[in-house]
Amino acid sequence: QVQLVESGGGLVQPGGSLRLSCAASRIIFSIKTMGWYRQAPGKQRELVAAITSGGTINYSDSVKGRFTISRDNAKNTVYLQMNSLKPEDTAVYYCRVSTTPYDYWGRGTQVTVSS
Numbered sequence: 001q002v003q004l005v006e007s008g009g010g011l012v013q014p015g016g017s018l019r020l021s022c023a024a025s026r027i028i029f030s031i032k033t034m035g036w037y038r039q040a041p042g043k044q045r046e047l048v049a050a051i052t053s054g055g056t057i058n059y060s061d062s063v064k065g066r067f068t069i070s071r072d073n074a075k076n077t078v079y080l081q082m083n084s085l086k087p088e089d090t091a092v093y094y095c096r097v098s099t100t101p102y103d104y105w106g107r108g109t110q111v112t113v114s115s
Helices: none
Strands: 003-007 010-012 018-025 031-039 046-052 057-059 067-072 077-082 091-099 103-105 109-113
Touching: 003 091, 018 031, 018 091, 018 109, 031 067, 031 077, 046 067, 046 077, 057 067, 077 091
Parallel strands: 010 109
Antiparallel strands: 003 018, 018 077, 031 046, 031 091, 046 057, 067 077, 091 103, 091 109
16 A cells, blocks of 8 residues: 655754655555645645656745755655744645545654744
C-alpha cells in the first residue's frame, strides 16, 4: 500500500528554521506533483508549496522568500526548508503526492513556532 512518511517537525523559536522531508513508497503510478499543505486549528487546510516533476514551483504568498521546496525524483522524496519561521506558521504540515488518477496524503507532522 502507498505510504507517505513526513519527518522534521517540532518546536522552534520565532526566526528559527526547520526542514521537513516526505518520503513516498509503494506508489505504482508516476508522480506528477509533490507538495506541502498545512492546517491550523479552526482553519481550512491550505497549500504551502508544490513542485512538479518538471520542476515548476508554486508557493503560497505567505511563505514566499522564506520557504524553499525541492524534490529528489529518484528517491520519491520532497523537502520543505522553512526559514524565518513565524508563530502564524504553526500548523500540522501534510505531504501530498499527486498522480493520475490518485492523490495521496501523509499523516502530518506538527510544526510549532513559539517562544
